[in-house]
Amino acid sequence: MESIIFHQPRYLGEAIQLLHETPNPALLAGGTDLIIDINKERKKVETVIDLSRIEVLKTITVNEIEIEIGSMVTFANLCENPIIKQEFFGLFLCAKHFAAPQIRNMATIGGNIINASAAADSVPVIMSLEGKFVFNSVEGERIICAVEYFSNYEKEKIKPHEVLTKIKLPRKGYLSGFYKLGKRNSLAIARINAAVSLKEKEGVVEKINIALGAVGRYPFRVTEIEKICVEKPLSYLESDEVLIGLETAVYESIKNRPTMPFKKEAVKGVYILALQSALGGELNG
Amino acid sequence: MVEVTITVNGTSYTRKIHPLMRLLDFLRDELKLKGTKEGCGEGECGACTVIMDGRTINSCLVLAASCDGKEIITIEGVGGAELHPIQRAFLEVGAVQCGYCIPGMVLSTKALLDKNLDATEEEIKEAISGNLCRCTGYQKIVEGVKLAQTKMKESRGEACECGRS
The missing domain is CATH 3.10.20.30 (Beta-grasp domain)
Incomplete structure (x- = not known):
């Protein structure tokens, strides 16, 4: 085996400096993807920067307007955080049903985002909650909306000298939910998932955000459908107009893929279960 | 290095x-x-x-x-000079077939029961959901975890709900 350089910085500034000075470093977060890729020789690395000792990346902090989730917060940590369960129920559900306990104990929200898998569970939830990503580098801080990051991925994706440090979610009091359809419940990688965040007043929709995952190269929001739901009664959210709109969105996104006929049907049930989990607590099994 | x-x-x-x-x-x-x-x-x-x-x-x-x-x-x-109650329970109920998954099963069980000795069947199944048994002996394994709960409670003197133990 050739020589590999392994860094384990304890401070964010140290990591940022290493990123600046090192050509093509592999950033190690939870390792649940990277270690497999290295071991199966799908990825060659020369320098590894292990982020697991940087305490500031493992914290969840709350202020009046937002919650800041460090990129090295694990899915197990997300499940255990009372504010996430109370105010960001969709994210709680996503974390609770994320893979098996051993993976939840290691896999990080930052790793899930940066891998940019079409089926990344946390991304639709963060999109529906109007979340933002915070990147740091020697040049300073870059903040970008999750929706914009993925809708313009080639331009906005993480730069070689950057590190994702935080995910910011505004405390808007949204009712939020999430549902994933996999082959084996939570253990499986999502075949399709949906996240819904909404605000209602006296049974009327004031605002709704719907994000879909695993139905395109990256998760996305269905803004056209969201718009037509505003100022409608809650019952409208399960109407044929909305469901057909979702079916059309999925068709347009993956019309040339063999999974399209299945997914354009499945999205309707997945969305309704996500919606119901937002409105009525957990129906996610 | x-x-x-x-x-x-x-x-x-x-x-x-x-x-x-x-x-x-x-x-x-x-x-x-x-x-x-x-x-x-x-x-x-x-x-x-x-x-x-x-x-x-x-x-x-x-x-x-x-x-x-x-x-x-x-x-x-997991055990010391003697087997751990989880290991004894697995043996007693016949939870071990080929045995390949059992070290992982025992450790997932231990991590659960060290935190929550009163785990429900659903919580037990969730705790071992990341451990696959290629002999598919899940039912006996879950029974083993339940027996381990009893044994661990006994060893902590909590077996008798009337408080006499």
Whole structure:
């Protein structure tokens, strides 16, 4: 085996400096993807920067307007955080049903985002909650909306000298939910998932955000459908107009893929279960 | 090479290792603790489960270099001179068939019961959901975990709800 350089910085500034000075470093977060890729020789690395000792990346902090989730917060940590369960129920559900306990104990929200898998569970939830990503580098801080990051991925994706440090979610009091359809419940990688965040007043929709995952190269929001739901009664959210709109969105996104006929049907049930989990607590099994 | 110090089953080990050595290989090849098994090598099967700082992890997905300063429990560290109540319970109910998944099953059970001795059947199934049994002996394994709960409560003097124990 050739020589590999392994860094384990304890401070964010140290990591940022290493990123600046090192050509093509592999950033190690939870390792649940990277270690497999290295071991199966799908990825060659020369320098590894292990982020697991940087305490500031493992914290969840709350202020009046937002919650800041460090990129090295694990899915197990997300499940255990009372504010996430109370105010960001969709994210709680996503974390609770994320893979098996051993993976939840290691896999990080930052790793899930940066891998940019079409089926990344946390991304639709963060999109529906109007979340933002915070990147740091020697040049300073870059903040970008999750929706914009993925809708313009080639331009906005993480730069070689950057590190994702935080995910910011505004405390808007949204009712939020999430549902994933996999082959084996939570253990499986999502075949399709949906996240819904909404605000209602006296049974009327004031605002709704719907994000879909695993139905395109990256998760996305269905803004056209969201718009037509505003100022409608809650019952409208399960109407044929909305469901057909979702079916059309999925068709347009993956019309040339063999999974399209299945997914354009499945999205309707997945969305309704996500919606119901937002409105009525957990129906996610 | 990087130097790491990892506490395994209560003993501190310092070794110079390749930076990309997995914890699984550290345990099996460096420390010759062969109870931790490699199954899929992809974090799917749970055969390589160990407990790190109180939480279960797949040792095939963790670099040993990342574990510097951590405390690991492997199957060899679960019992002492005698078998652990979880191990006795698994044997008594016949939860062990080929045995390959059992070290991981026992460690997932231990991590659960150390935190929640009153875990429900649903919680038990969730706790071992990352451990696949290729003999498909799940029913007996769940029975084994339930018997382990009783045994562990007995050893803590909590078996009798009337308070006489």
